[in-house]
């Protein structure tokens with residue numbers, strides 16, 4: 001970008017935008033279903049450990065790297081280590097942005113379509129499993145399913161994403177997140193109150209809070225790390241990109257703590273909305289990607305003013321997904337704008353269109369591509385698996401090796417701290433980033449993949 005680089009209007013602007021990136025389908029859709037398929041509370045414990053010991057130091061590293069270089073991920077690595085192949089880490093991130101957004105938009109499209117389903121009212125005798133299958137395009141043999149409808153919603157969602165990114169960082173992103181994020185939070189709390197007071201909610205709370213460590217395998221750890229990267233938007237330079245719009249007078253430790261804290265808080269609260277309801281309704285916690293879309297409508301059906309709350313909830317879920325999707329697209333667009341000199345609007349439209357096309361097979365995986373599987377995953381879950389179990393952890397690993405040994409932890413530490421800040425990035429950070437995080441990621445990836453492929 002020539003001349004002045006845009007900057008966040010304020011510190012709150014940055015925190016909300018970064019939290020807006022972090023808080024999304026990862027918290028409300030993916031966290032509960034991954035917790036459900038990985039045995040519940042024991043998974044939550046490992047997930048929280050991953051957030052604190054891996055997620056937080058990496059969040060600091062990415063924001064720091066972005067602010068230091070004021071560049072997109074590819075440009076950031078090039079600026080810090082010119083003439084070396086380190087830029088490939090940034091390029092991997094740009095690729096991950098592509099891949100994740102393509103299926104993310106499909107799921108977000110489901111959420112958008114539920115806004116309208118909610119308006120029609122969720123009634124207690126609706127079969128919510130059927131409703132969900134129809135939404136995603138599963139052919140139920142009665143000729144009533146239209147497989148193009150989910151693709152249409154996917155197009156609508158991608159269109160909104162690219163329109164915001166085309167408008168630019170401050171005007172496009174910041175204006176919206178300031179209003180919508182707090183609203184989402186309030187609504188979730190209302191939902192939790194309804195869910196935990198349903199008859200039979202207790203066993204859901206136990207599933208969520210009482211760990212059964214016999215459920216744990218190598219795969220559980222990999223799933224926990226994958227979820228921590230995905231939910232915090234780490235491992236692909238999204239936080240490098242957002243950090244690059246941050247001004248110099250900020251204490252990185254504080255900003256990172258806000259983002260991590262808000263994101264984790266919202267995920268944990270979402271679990272309290274889902275699991276009590278799952279058990280109260282006699283559903284299966286391991287139901288997979290449909291969990292949120294099947295249980296929550298059933299909860300709304302049992303609430304006073306359920307139509308209104310259901311409508312508001314899916315609206316906010318779609319908005320939360322939108323503030324995340326824009327960060328995914330922004331990584332790719334920032335790279336084309338900074339490094340290739342493309343105009344912002346052209347980059348947004350062309351990339352948005354390509355990502356839309358790449359997402360189509362993920363949507364068709366529930367109908368015409370139903371026989372296409374990988375490790376037992378459908379197309380959408382395969383995209384998800386490659387991105388979250390492979391690319392993000394690898395990107396995170398390389399990023400912390402880069403910061404720890406190339407930039408050096410000492411210099412990064414000094415640069416992160418501001419005298420006015422509260423959280424001081426001390427030598428503990430160097431210890432984590434140089435030894436603990438790389439070792440943990442390598443070990444977990446090794447055993448997780450071993451488990452995945454052998455048993």
Ligand code: TRP
Pocket residue numbers: 021022023024025026027100229230231232233234235236238324325327328
């Ligand atoms: N964190 C978002 C969520 O939880 C998804 C997301 C946005 C993301 N940007 C990202 C994931 C960058 C990985 C990398 O929904």
